[in-house]
Amino acid sequence: MNDTAVPNDAQNLNGGGLPARMAALDLLVAALGKRAGVDEGLNHPALAALAPRDRAFARALVMATLRRLGAIDNALQARLKKPPPEIVVQILRLAVAQVFVLKTPPHAAVTTAVDMTAKVAAPLKGLVNAVLRGLIREPPELDDPELLAPQWLYMRWQAAFGAEEARALAAVIGQEPGTDLSLKDPSTPAALSDDLEAVVLPGGSLRTERRGDVATWPGFAEGLWWVQDASAAVPARLLAGQPGETALDLCAAPGGKTLQLAAAGASVTALDRSAPRLKRVSENLARLGLEAEIVTADAGSWPDRRTFDAVLLDAPCSATGTFRRHPDALWAARPGDIASLAAVQSRLLDSAARRTKPGGRMVYCVCSLEPEEGEGQVAAFLNRTPGMVLDPVRPGEGGSPAASLKADGTLRILPHHLDGGTDGFYVARFRKAL
Numbered sequence: 232m233n234d235t236a237v238p239n240d241a242q243n244l245n246g247g248g249l250p251a252r253m254a255a256l257d258l259l260v261a262a263l264g265k266r267a268g269v270d271e272g273l274n275h276p277a278l279a280a281l282a283p284r285d286r287a288f289a290r291a292l293v294m295a296t297l298r299r300l301g302a303i304d305n306a307l308q309a310r311l312k313k314p315p316p317e318i319v320v321q322i323l324r325l326a327v328a329q330v331f332v333l334k335t336p337p338h339a340a341v342t343t344a345v346d347m348t349a350k351v352a353a354p355l356k357g358l359v360n361a362v363l364r365g366l367i368r369e370p371p372e373l374d375d376p377e378l379l380a381p382q383w384l385y386m387r388w389q390a391a392f393g394a395e396e397a398r399a400l401a402a403v404i405g406q407e408p409g410t411d412l413s414l415k416d417p418s419t420p421a422a423l424s425d426d427l428e429a430v431v432l433p434g435g436s437l438r439t440e441r442r443g444d445v446a447t448w449p450g451f452a453e454g455l456w457w458v459q460d461a462s463a464a465v466p467a468r469l470l471a472g473q474p475g476e477t478a479l480d481l482c483a484a485p486g487g488k489t490l491q492l493a494a495a496g497a498s499v500t501a502l503d504r505s506a507p508r509l510k511r512v513s514e515n516l517a518r519l520g521l522e523a524e525i526v527t528a529d530a531g532s533w534p535d536r537r538t539f540d541a542v543l544l545d546a547p548c549s550a551t552g553t554f555r556r557h558p559d560a561l562w563a564a565r566p567g568d569i570a571s572l573a574a575v576q577s578r579l580l581d582s583a584a585r586r587t588k589p590g591g592r593m594v595y596c597v598c599s600l601e602p603e604e605g606e607g608q609v610a611a612f613l614n615r616t617p618g619m620v621l622d623p624v625r626p627g628e629g630g631s632p633a634a635s636l637k638a639d640g641t642l643r644i645l646p647h648h649l650d651g652g653t654d655g656f657y658v659a660r661f662r663k664a665l
């Protein structure tokens with residue numbers, strides 16, 4: 232999915248705009264409050280009931296709000312003596328994003344915010360009106376990277392990567408990403424790039440600024456490509472599955488990396504513990520005309536005793552590196568989650584190592600920016616697993632950005648390492664002793 236163009240006709244911003252904004256309110260509450268995530272929120276009944284243009288506006292508004300949430304809250308706090316009820320805060324957040332990010336005419340944003348407040352907390356209409364008018368008189372700073380992430384995460388990034396890198400990576404939070412595509416036949420990216428108005432990235436992914444429903448784009452129905460962030464495409468390239476080899480994808484759903492391994496000709500087993508998410512893997516494989524063995528199981532306790540030439544562990548993680556498409560992940564993350572996810576990753580790493588053939592390769596990756604899920608995880612794994620050694624990534628290998636390569640040959644891909652941004656990932660490749 233990607234953000235769709237924001238319509239700005241008068242009908243949409245005024246009369247037709249209240250239902251769209253009420254739906255945006257539901258979606259924002261679902262994305263933040265119930266921790267359901269923006270993707271799940273997109274199936275919200277309030278959105279489904281809207282006309283396509285209003286739905287596009289509601290989605291764009293929520294994404295704009297989430298991308299500037301920290302800075303918007305900072306601006307609101309400076310004008311609120313005591314915090315109003317949560318629902319009023321959400322209305323104010325949406326209105327600020329309209330005025331200063333989407334550039335909606337201020338009167339439309341204020342009028343609709345007051346109308347929304349009338350529906351849910353009528354006595355606070357005056358407060359909403361006054362706060363918004365104050366901000367319009369003295370526009371707030373919404374672009375400061377230090378304000379875009381929750382402070383506890385920003386401080387962790389400063390400690391892990393230094394002040395300059397933390398600022399540069401956080402600046403990407405505010406940017407709307409393009410859409411990256413992986414090709415079934417990666418040897419001919421130029422053939423499709425014109426049709427998709429795309430540029431070819433190092434490694435062969437295509438990047439397009441097109442908007443709208445990807446299912447209508449050239450080559451989708453023919454199964455020539457799938458949506459996959461440029462960084463997310465690196466780990467499977469490093470594993471380099473070959474025809475005649477067996478490959479195990481231990482946390483496979485929704486299947487981007489399984490598709491890469493199958494397209495490379497390996498005989499792939501795609502395992503995930505979530506049956507509904509595996510259904511998406513099967514659908515993706517069918518559209519691409521590819522095959523894999525599908526297994527619903529826990530990757531740690533799967534009783535199968537086979538070993539594989541190539542094993543990929545794209546472990547469950549805090550997903551803080553995916554903030555370009557999931558800015559809600561930053562606000563859903565809690566410090567305690569990182570420690571409990573690290574414990575799961577450690578258990579799954581041991582399982583992945585057991586399932587790798589002697590002489591075989593294993594790639595571990597997480598779409599997290601947190602060292603406990605990346606560097607720390609790999610150091611502890613190497614300490615307790617004498618049969619595994621790092622197989623250093625070569626400069627530029629698999630389309631990896633030069634700035635991401637660490638001295639030990641692992642990759643710490645930060646979101647600003649690619650022009651136009653990319654998902655943050657940590658990637659390590661191992662070889663098992665014979």
Ligand SMILES: C[S@@+](CC[C@H](N)C(=O)[O-])C[C@H]1O[C@@H](n2cnc3c(N)ncnc32)[C@H](O)[C@@H]1O
Binds near residue numbers: 487502504530
């Ligand atoms: C980061 S996502 C994988 C993305 C996928 N590799 C791709 O490229 O499309 C992590 C996946 O791990 C799965 N998962 C979490 N815990 C698991 C476990 N114990 N065993 C197997 N799968 C698990 C989740 O259901 C989720 O689909």
